[in-house]
Amino acid sequence: MKRPSLAVVRIQQLHKYFGSVEVLKGVDLEVDRGEVVVILGPSGSGKSTLLRCINLLEKPTGGEIWFEDTRITDPKTNINKVREHVGMVFQSFNLFPHISAKKNVMLAQRKVLKRTKEEAERIAVEQLTKVGLGDRIDYMPAQLSGGQQQRVAIARALAMDPHVMLFDEATSALDPELVRGVLDVMRELARGGMTMIVVTHEMGFAREVADRAVFMDGGIIVEQGSPEEVFDHPQHERTRDFLGHIA
Amino acid sequence: MRITPQHQSAVTQAARSLLVLVAALALLLTLTSPAPAVALDIEKTTARPNQQDGNNVIGGQPTRVTWEARVGADEQISELTLTLPAGSSLAEGASVQATVLDGLKRLETPQQAEIRTGEVRIRFENPVPSHMLLRVEIHDIALPAADGDYSLGGSYVTTEGASIPLPDSPAISVISLTTVKAITLWLDEQPWVEAWNSVMFLKIFFNPQFIVAAVPNLFIGWLRSLGLVLVGFPLAIPIGLGVSFLRMARLRIVRFVASIYVNVIRGTPLFLQIYIAFFGLPLLHISIDSYLLGILVLAMNSSAYLAEIFRAGIQSIHKGQFEASASLGMNAVQTMFSVIIPQTVRRVIPTATSEFILLYKDTSLLAAVGVMEQMMFAKSMVASTGNMTPYIVAAAYYLVVTLPLTKIITSFERRLAEAEGQSVPPKPRRKRRASVTDALGGQVKSE
Numbered sequence: 001m002k003r004p005s006l007a008v009v010r011i012q013q014l015h016k017y018f019g020s021v022e023v024l025k026g027v028d029l030e031v032d033r034g035e036v037v038v039i040l041g042p043s044g045s046g047k048s049t050l051l052r053c054i055n056l057l058e059k060p061t062g063g064e065i066w067f068e069d070t071r072i073t074d075p076k077t078n079i080n081k082v083r084e085h086v087g088m089v090f091q092s093f094n095l096f097p098h099i100s101a102k103k104n105v106m107l108a109q110r111k112v113l114k115r116t117k118e119e120a121e122r123i124a125v126e127q128l129t130k131v132g133l134g135d136r137i138d139y140m141p142a143q144l145s146g147g148q149q150q151r152v153a154i155a156r157a158l159a160m161d162p163h164v165m166l167f168d169e170a171t172s173a174l175d176p177e178l179v180r181g182v183l184d185v186m187r188e189l190a191r192g193g194m195t196m197i198v199v200t201h202e203m204g205f206a207r208e209v210a211d212r213a214v215f216m217d218g219g220i221i222v223e224q225g226s227p228e229e230v231f232d233h234p235q236h237e238r239t240r241d242f243l244g245h246i247a
Numbered sequence: 248m249r250i251t252p253q254h255q256s257a258v259t260q261a262a263r264s265l266l267v268l269v270a271a272l273a274l275l276l277t278l279t280s281p282a283p284a285v286a287l288d289i290e291k292t293t294a295r296p297n298q299q300d301g302n303n304v305i306g307g308q309p310t311r312v313t314w315e316a317r318v319g320a321d322e323q324i325s326e327l328t329l330t331l332p333a334g335s336s337l338a339e340g341a342s343v344q345a346t347v348l349d350g351l352k353r354l355e356t357p358q359q360a361e362i363r364t365g366e367v368r369i370r371f372e373n374p375v376p377s378h379m380l381l382r383v384e385i386h387d388i389a390l391p392a393a394d395g396d397y398s399l400g401g402s403y404v405t406t407e408g409a410s411i412p413l414p415d416s417p418a419i420s421v422i423s424l425t426t427v428k429a430i431t432l433w434l435d436e437q438p439w440v441e442a443w444n445s446v447m448f449l450k451i452f453f454n455p456q457f458i459v460a461a462v463p464n465l466f467i468g469w470l471r472s473l474g475l476v477l478v479g480f481p482l483a484i485p486i487g488l489g490v491s492f493l494r495m496a497r498l499r500i501v502r503f504v505a506s507i508y509v510n511v512i513r514g515t516p517l518f519l520q521i522y523i524a525f526f527g528l529p530l531l532h533i534s535i536d537s538y539l540l541g542i543l544v545l546a547m548n549s550s551a552y553l554a555e556i557f558r559a560g561i562q563s564i565h566k567g568q569f570e571a572s573a574s575l576g577m578n579a580v581q582t583m584f585s586v587i588i589p590q591t592v593r594r595v596i597p598t599a600t601s602e603f604i605l606l607y608k609d610t611s612l613l614a615a616v617g618v619m620e621q622m623m624f625a626k627s628m629v630a631s632t633g634n635m636t637p638y639i640v641a642a643a644y645y646l647v648v649t650l651p652l653t654k655i656i657t658s659f660e661r662r663l664a665e666a667e668g669q670s671v672p673p674k675p676r677r678k679r680r681a682s683v684t685d686a687l688g689g690q691v692k693s694e
Contacts, residue, residue, distance in 0.1 A: 057570055084576035094571035098589050107585060108575035153571075160575060 008033050008068060008164050008195045009054055015062035016049055023049050025219035026063070031164070036196045038206040040230075041216035042242055047199045050216070051166050054197065055079075055086045068163065084112055087157030091169040093149045095141040101128060101152045102137040105159045113160065120159075127155035131185050147178030151185055164195040171202060203243075207231050215239045286319040290380070292399060292416040294390065305428055306421045307392035309338040312385045314399055314416060323374035326404040329367045329383060329413075334391030337364060341387040345369045348380040366401075374406045390421045397421055427463055431456045450634075457636035461628060465637065468624030469644040475538070475620060476607040479545035483606075484599075486546065487553025494558050505554070512551035518612050520544055525616040541610070541618040549606045556598045560591040593663050597656045604649050611645075621645070 009031040016024035023046045031037050039047045052058040054065060056072060056079050064073045072082050096104050105124035109115045115123070128137050131151040133144075141149055150170060157165060167186065171179045183205050190196055190209045200206055206213060206227065213230040215222045217238050223230060234240045294304045294312045304310055318324055327345070343362045347354040357372035367385060375381050390397055396418035404410045422428075434440045434456050444450040493505035512520070524544045528535060535543070564587050572582035614622035625641035 055574055057573060080573075080576045080578050082576075083574055086574070088571075088574035090567060090571065090574075092565075092567050094565075094567035096568065096571070096586055096590075098593065108572075108577055111581045111585060112576040156575070 007031065007066070008035075009197070010066040011050075011054070011063070012065075013063040014050070014053060014060055014065065016046070016053060016058060017061045023219050024053070024060075027216075027219075027221055029214065029221065031195060031197055033163075033195055034193045036190045036194075036198065036209055036211045037214060038210035038212070038227075039197065039199045039214045039216060040201075040203075040206060040242070041222075045216045046219045047216050048168055051088075051168050051197060051199050054164075054166060055083050055088055057088075080112070084160055085163045087160060087162030087165040089150070089153050089157055089165065089167045089170045091172050093141075093146070093153045093173070095149050095152055095156070097141050100138050100140055101133060101144065101155075104141070104152055105156045108156070109159050123159050124155070127159045128152065130158075131155045132181065145178060146174045147181045150174065150182045154182075154185055154189075158189075162194075164197065165189065167196065167198040167200065169199055169201065171200065203231070215242065217242070286411065287316050287322070287324065287381075287403060287413070288319065289314070289316040289414065289416050291315050292419060294419045294421075304390060304419060304421050305432075306394070306423050307336075307389050308424060308432070309387045310390055312388055312390075312399070312419065314383045314385075316381050316413075318375050318377050318379050318381055320377050323376055323406040324381065324403050325371055325374045325406050327369045327371075327381070327383070327401070328403065329385075329399045329401040331365050331367065331385075331388065331399065332391055332397035333365070334393070335365070335397075336389045337362065338387040338389050341385070343367045343369065343383065343385045345371070346382045346384070347375050348382060349376075349378075354379070390419065392423055393421075394423045395421055427459055430459050434459065452635050452639055454634055454636040457628075457632060457634050458640055461625070461637040461640035464628060465621060465624050465640050465644055468619070468621035468641070469647075471538075471619055471624075472607070472610045472621040472644075473648070475542055475545060475610040475613065475618075476603065479542045479610075480549060480603050480606055482542065482546035483549035483553050486550035488557050490550060490554035491557035491561065494554060495561070509551045509554050512548055513555070517544075517548050517609055518615070520548055521612055521616055537616065537618050541613045541616075541620075545606055545610065545613075548609075549602060552602050552605075553599060556595050556602060557591065560595040560598075561587055563594060564590055596663075597660045600652055600656045600659075604652055607648060608645060 007030045009029070011027055011029040014024050014027040014029075015022065023044075027046075027050055029037075029050070039050065041047050049058055053060050054067070060073055064071060066072070067082050067086065070077055070082055072079060095101075096107065099107065102121070102124045105127055106117075106120040109120035109123060110117065113120075125134070125137060128134055131154055133148060133151055133155070136144060136148060136152075139148075141152070144152065154170075170186070171182050174182065179202070183202060186196070186198070187205070187209055198206070198210075208227075210227045212224060213227045214224040215230055215234070215236075215238075222236050222238050223234065230239065231243065234243060292312070292314050294310050314329060341362055343360045345356060345358050345360065347356045356375075359370045359372075361368045362385070367383070369383065398415040398418050399413075400415055401413045402410055403413060424432075440455050444454060490505050490508060493501050494509065496502050496505070521541075521544050524540060525537070528540070568586055568590070569582060572586050577585070610620050611622035613620055614626060617623070621641055621644060625637040628637035629635060
């Protein structure tokens with residue numbers, strides 16, 4: 001099977017069952033290098049599951065997923081090797097609570113990429129500074145606000161030099177006043193040319209940053225297109241309902 | 248015939264030699280004859296400390312020494328010399344008294360008794376007849392201060408004029424006066440101790456003299472009990488961790504085997520396990536030092552409990568921690584050792600410490616199979632004194648370890664809650680110590 005030269009992630013006919021419930025009913029999606037794709041949809045539509053299938057946190061029931069030239073749905077694929085290059089940011093941050101912000105960013109660099117302590121530390125400080133936490137590097141996660149913790153989590157993922165970043169409702173658990181700081185970091189990242197797949201409810205952010213908007217409902221992609229197409233001229237009833245509901 | 252010093256001095260040199268010859272012959276006879284009834288036979292030697300309590304004869308303290316011998320069939324004794332052990336001294340008012348008993352009847356025994364350092368000499372006005380029991384009581388003699396077994400020697404003179412050396416008397420065991428004994432002796436004389444001990448309950452359970460005696464004695468037992476748990480518990484930790492991994496293994500059969508181990512050990516009394524190990528292994532001709540075997544049984548028992556503590560700890564770690572580690576490309580081993588176990592350790596320290604306390608207390612069960620530990624020391628002291636105080640002292644020794652540990656658990660749980668940013672229940676009565684979190688309190692919520 002030939003893959004398009006630009007696609008970083010390519011999903012074909014993805015199916016996922018939880019028990020007898022089919023949450024993904026044949027999803028096709030391609031994400032090109034440098035593209036920012038925002039996935040929208042009501043809760044239970046399968047967006048998070050789709051995202052989590054990309055780094056195999058959920059095991060697909062059927063279909064294929066390619067990451068660059070690796071077919072990750074192949075049982076023989078070393079998934080840890082793929083995950084090195086796929087950064088993920090979770091709704092609940094998932095920082096390691098027992099170590100400082102800096103060490104959170106250093107850990108996988110040391111263990112997975114086998115970087116030296118000095119190099120890992122340099123990159124950690126660099127990434128934490130980039131997300132605006134240069135003065136908090138030695139804080140424990142519990143001493144940071146939710147927004148700060150989420151930015152540490154982004155720095156932690158970025159330190160691995162990912163080829164694509166997955167954001168799973170990265171701002172949903174935050175108090176409204178803390179959301180902006182995180183979105184600023186994500187916007188900056190998008191401008192820098194990072195390939196991103198973002199599941200979010202932040203419509204303003206989606207419209208502003210996305211190269212492509214994807215609307216999902218009931219386990220399928222209902223429609224996709226440029227933000228203008230999807231937000232301003234939705235073709236489907238369900239999309240209109242959803243957007244109307246939100247607004 | 249009476250022998251007096253005057254007579255003795257009148258005896259010629261030749262007669263003296265003859266006497267020696269006779270004595271030597273007598274000695275030879277005693278040695279060769281199977282029935283030494285002809286000669287004086289020392290029946291016993293005892294010593295009693297002047298103090299009313301206590302069984303031990305303490306060196307350097309006023310003591311009453313009793314020496315008893317039966318006079319031989321063919322002799323009558325006119326003079327007796329007892330040599331005291333070297334290093335003995337006489338306390339003030341030291342005296343000596345000889346008594347002659349015919350069965351239970353006490354005979355009139357006029358005597359000239361002379362006591363001086365190193366020697367006691369008694370001259371009997373009337374010779375002591377054959378078969379009589381001759382008892383000599385020396386009052387207020389101080390035996391040598393150093394530990395050791397001491398005998399009385401000496402000689403006696405018969406009416407025939409023969410001077411016959413005495414064999415060494417049975418030994419008297421003397422223990423030296425230690426600080427503890429000195430305190431005990433001092434306590435014996437205190438009126439408040441007497442008043443205290445006049446209350447039966449206090450005398451039996453909180454006897455001051457026994458407290459003083461038990462504290463240093465049980466200290467060794469305390470160290471041995473601590474040794475059991477300080478080796479056994481660290482041994483149980485890796486076993487428990489290993490079993491907890493098996494309990495979470497992917498293979499059902501592995502999980503099954505591990506759960507049998509855990510449930511059988513947790514479902515049966517440690518006491519029974521100790522009996523099986525201590526009485527079963529010898530039947531298999533496996534001999535292990537009992538102290539070591541005790542450690543092994545304790546470690547095995549505790550590992551089952553720790554396995555469940557560790558498993559609960561690991562499973563209490565949020566799923567997101569595994570997912571975050573996986574999303575960074577970390578494998579299962581890296582995740583376990585860098586992320587999960589360090590967090591588990593902090594969570595299980597309180598429960599694991601409780602388990603340590605339980606195991607420490609359970610070392611006492613090993614007393615039942617003769618492992619020398621705290622309980623055993625207390626038990627043997629109680630057995631020899633008939634007083635409960637050593638058990639109370641043992642209880643205090645256990646508490647010295649368990650109470651501070653309980654306190655540490657509480658404070659550790661609090662620190663842990665603070666460090667992980669969970670809500671901290673209000674601490675009763677005591678003012679909360681300022682922590683890093685408090686110091687940063689203002690900054691935490693500012694973006």
